[in-house]
Amino acid sequence: MEPQIYRTPGPFELETGHTLPELRIAYHTYGTLNAAKDNVAWVCHALTANSDVADWWPHTVEAGRFLDPARHFVVCANIIGSHYGTTGPLHMNPATGQPWYKDFPPFTIRDIVRAHRQLADGLGIGRIGTLVGSSVGGFQAVEWAVSEPERIDRLALIATAAKASPWAIAIDETQRMAIEADTSFGQPRDDAGMKGLAAARAIGLLSYRGPEGYNLTQQDREEHPAAHRACTYQQYQGEKLRRRYNAYSYYAILNAFDTHDAGRGRGGLEQALGRITARTLVVGITTDIIFTPEEMRHLHAMIPGSVYHEINSPFGHDGFLVEHEQLNHILLPFMNN
Structure with missing residues (x-):
């Protein structure tokens, strides 16, 4: 299913002081907006996902699931800088007539959220029944609930944070170093x-994934002692992303990831999160080493009236993509109550 495109009116000013001469936002919807316009379930997607939730989040946009399109008007918008339709590094810079490539202006999580707020206005969406975000999508959901608390009725935060931690930033920097080590990076080529x-x-x-996930799924076969499954798996995953994405988008979004701090300019995290009025559900994953259960419980403690649940999974952070039955068991009653 091809995305729809929304174009913001006029240039889009970025928090970094730069300007996008034009901003197009790719988005998908599922289901029907009801007459009261109170059945919106807005999904904020993670790093390299797209706006087609049914494509990257298995068994969620289905009958009887927490994103049931018969019950909810599900919306997901592609983020700034992405490779999937929203304005990004491979789009044309109107000022030069050439793609942006490495010159794509730096942007922040707040810019992504402000763009999606404009999209919601353009779609005639006032209140959002449930705002759902996992991982980097959760960064967006936190920021939106803090910046516009009156708009969000329910907030579901899964394996995420209110601020990018030094550990998460270090992971991003290591990935940027790998991209920069490729001597072709920076050249004006797709x-x-x-x-x-x-x-x-x-x-x-x-x-x-973490050690539990790898040790569970990538054990070598005895008959092929020299062919390590973990090695071929790493190569396969790298090649898989290379075929569907581009280095400039990945690099730009990692930079935006690291800007996330819901407390910046708001008196710190506790004061900022105290603005949230939505009924909030925080979900951690037992083996997540990016957003650990301890950090998720701390996030829960800072959001007034929130409740906490935990998914038991050996698949680490990716558990939010894999453990759809557990996730549905948690989110379905939260969203439908």
């Missing part, structure tokens, strides 16, 4: 930096 991108993805995957 395929520049692709070997670096593959290496960066393999590095990132270590933090997404």
Whole structure:
């Protein structure tokens, strides 16, 4: 299903002081907006996902699931800088008539959220029944709930944070170093930096899955002692992203990831999160090494009236993509109550 495109009126000013001469936002919707316009479930997507939730989040946009399109008007918008329709590095810079590539202006999580707020206005959406965000999508959801608390009725935050931690930033920097080590990165070509991108993805995957996930699924077969499954898996995952994405978008979004701090300019995290009025559900994953259960419980403690649940999974951070039955068991009653 091809995305729809919304164009913001006029240039889009970025928090970094730069300007996008034009901003197009790719988005998908599922279901029907009801007459009261109170059945919106808005999904904020993660790093390299797109706006087609049914494509990247298995068994969620289905009958009887928490994003049931018969019950909810599900909306997901592609983020600034992405490779999937929203204005990004491979789009044309109107000022030069050439793609932006590495010159794409730096942007922040707040810019992404402000763009999506404009999209919501353009779609005639006032209140959002449930705002759902996992991982980097959760960064957006936190920021939106803090910046516009009156708009959000329910807030579901899954494996995420209110501020990018030094540990998460270090993971991003290691991936950027891998991309920069590719001597083609920086060249004005769509395929520049692709070997670096593959290496960066393999590095990132270590933090997404963690030791339990790898040791469970990538054990070597006895009959092939020299062919390590873990090696071929890393190569496969790097190649898989290389075929569907581009290094400039990945690099730009990692930079935006690191700007996330809901407390910046708001008196710190506790004061900022105290603005949230939505009924809030915080979900951690037992083996997540990016956003640990301890950090998720701390996030829960800072959001007034929030409730906390935990998914038991050996698949680390990626558990939010894999453990759809557990996730549905938690989110379905929260969203439908």
